[in-house]
Amino acid sequence: MPQDNCDPPRLPRAFYDRDPATLARALLGQRLVRIADGQRVSGLISETEAYGGPDDQASHAFRRTPRSAIMYGPPGYAYVYFIYGMYFCLNAVAAADGQPGAVLIRGVVPQEGITIMRSRRPGVADAHLADGPGKVCQAFGITRNLNAADLTASSELWIEAGPGVPASRVVITPRIGVRGDAAARNRLWRFLTRP
DNA sequence: CTCTCGATGCGCT
């Protein structure tokens, strides 16, 4: 596979080497980039959620299993999982090696390759191309193949430094759809960008 | 092996 970019400005591993909530906030306004079939698709991350380890009942890493093992590994890797029999969700592994944690990419505002996204999600209005975790993976063509991809080195999927988002435009809420104990439900670990 | 149900999205009401 020839590398058609000289040196894409991927965020370095140190960027991911933080606790999940801090990383979730920091990922807002960064650029998610996907190259498939030589086509570049990108957008600014607009919504994230942090997931922890054994102290977070809502997290896959609440228990260490073969699937969640990657969340215990070094930061900067993609954790892609299959859900509800038909959707994929993309996470970026956070925190140091041995410290479990990840950030779910819940929403992206499309920038480049919008026509490709439309073709991947036929009949969907532009505003809803990637405004949900499953939609992000559909619009960006992200599947199981990209699980464990190194976001700091992959030529297929990475995150670049974007304009970021000022604190005045960040909204923080509890996470969506978590069913754990009160601690898991009440944690303010969802970050979204207000327009 | 079997059973449950989910870090969801969509279409219909």
Added chain:
DNA sequence: GCGCATCGAGAGA
């Protein structure tokens, strides 16, 4: 607002 699609991970037996 509500029900359904659809299947793999994880747990219990």
